[in-house]
Amino acid sequence: MGNKKTTAFSSAVLAAVMLTLSACGGGGGGATGEVAAPPSDPKEVSGEIRVLTQRTDLVQNGTLQKYAAEFNKIYPKVKVKFDGITDYEGEVKIRMNTKAYGDVLFIPGAVAKNDYPKFFAPLGTTAELSKYRFSDKTEVDGKVYGIAQFGTANGFVYNKKVWKQAGVTEWPKTPEEFLAALKAIKEKTEATPYYTNFKDGWPLVQWTNNLGVVGCDAQAGNALAGAVSPWKAGSELNAGDTLLYDIVKQGLSEKDPTTTNWESSKALLGGGQIATMMLGSWSITQMQDxxxxxxxxxxxxxxxxxxxxxxxxxxxxxxxxxxxxxxxHSENKPAARAWIDWFTEKSGFAETEGVVSAVKSAPMPATLKDFTDNDVTFFDRSEAKTATVNDIDEAAEIGLNKQDYRQKLIDTARGAAKGSLEDFFADLNKRWDEAAKTVGS
Known part of the structure; x- marks a missing residue:
């Protein structure tokens, strides 16, 4: 499963990872500013393209080759080859010091947003790509350099049977109601009410993906681009991190977080030994399996x-x-763009995986039926100021998209680290605001 896990959360986890890659000049058919435009006639598009992917499982079991066969029914002259890479981030950042890093690839988190024009062909203007969700994530100077493979909603995946055994049949509306539900699970069932996945670490980053849910605010992420004390009372991050702290402080999570195991946790939740985990909606099908x-x-x-x-x-x-x-540097940009457009709009990949299509007009997946049936309001969180936020985060050495600071939060809650929650937030706010003054907004 490991590769499937990386697919869904890697962008969020790696968004804050910054490194300097040597700039590549135009050449080999590539030139800075040359648009990889959608082809007008599928039968005139030809050439071989290499598609890099971290989904080694889908390469090995032939799934991606089946998608390519469907693609060839529309684009018969294009040959698609897949390059499955286990250590995607590590390997691709090395390849990008050359010109040979495939025709189609996922943008590594290691590439600074402002450097996109050095490595990727523009796909069009912001207006031209407005039919896709999340296009502002890769927009630089009015041009868009990437189209999302898919999107994911954030929330708690849970075992309904266990929650029902505890007498909780409605979604909690407040953090207090949520904590009360976990207490009922602890008292009335044998299940661990909440599982942190502390040891693997990356699931803790999923809490950051709740930015905006308190105020139903699509601009919540952009609002961090300044000396704004992100953990002040009433803030988005304060709400999420306070809830996580309280869960652990009140003994509602696993007894020893240093021994958690992601792979095992799926079976434990599926079998009812664990009641609840904070994850993206990408995890639903895995938990069902x-x-x-x-x-x-x-x-x-x-x-x-x-x-x-x-x-x-x-x-x-x-x-x-x-x-x-x-x-x-792709010599077959029309073919490469054809693959991206087809995979995003026509392949059915998002529907099969149970994730949110990047196409705004597409319906929500069946995995989110509970959300749509209960009138949950969805919003696409803007990432227009992600580059600035990441710069501040890096300068502050906090790691909104890394596991360390929430591991320290959990250690503080369980008494393995000294200090209070108030002191913890005060330190984060101070570091953030001082960093923001050096980075600018």
Whole structure:
């Protein structure tokens, strides 16, 4: 499963990872500013393209080759080859010091946003790509350099059977109600109410993806681009991190977080030994599969929004996965762009995977039926100021998109690290605001 996990959360986890890559000049058919435009006649598009992917599982089991066969029914003269890479970030950042890094690739988190024009061909203007979600994530000077593979909603994946055994049949509307529900699970069932996945670490980053749910605010991420004390009382980050702190402080999570195991946790949640975990909606199908594997039922797996409401409704943030891009050095840009457009709009990949299509007009996946049936408000969280926010985050050495600071938060809550929650937030605010003054907004 590891590769599937990386698909869904890697963009969020790696967004803050910055490194300097040597700039590549135009050449080999690529030139700075040359647009990889959608081809007008499929039958005139030809050439071989190499598609880089971290989904080694889909390469090995032939799934991607089946997609390519469907693509060839429309684009018969294009040959698609896949290059599955286990250590995608590590390997691709090395390849990008040359001109040979494929024709189509996911934009590595290691590439600074302002450097996109050095490595990728523009796909069009912001207006031209407005039919896609998350296009501002890769927009530089009015041009878009990537199209999201898909999006994911954020919330809690949970075992409905366990929650029902505890007498909780409605989604909590407040953090207090959520904590009360976890206490009921602890008292009335044998399940661990909440599982942090502390040891693997990356699931802790999923909490950052709740930015905006308190105020149902698509601009919540952009609002961090300045000396704004992000953890002040009433803020988005304060709400999420306070809830996580309280869960651990009140003994509602696993006894020893240093021994958690991601792979095992899926079967434990599917079988009812764990009640709840904070994850993206990409995880739903995995938990359903795990439930079936341990003689449970896929119907036991539910997904609930963060326990806050605005105007009587829950809100859920939609965030982008990896963005598909065309190498500036590709000699077959029309074919590369054809693949991206077809895969995004026609392949059915998002529907099969149970994730949110990057196409705004597409319906929500069946995995989010509980959300749509209960009138949850979805919003695409803007990432227009992601580059500035990442710069501040890096200068402050906090790591909004890394696991370390929330591991320290959990250690503080369980008494393994000294200090209070108030002191913890005060330190984060001070570091953030001081860094913001050096970076600018």
């Amino acid at each position: 795990a439930a079936e594997d341990v003689n449970g039922s896929a119907q036991d797996i539910g997904f609930m929004p963060f326990p806050v409401q605005k105007n009587g409704k829950h809100c859920a943030a939609l965030v982008s996965d990896y963005q598909q891009a065309v190498s500036i």
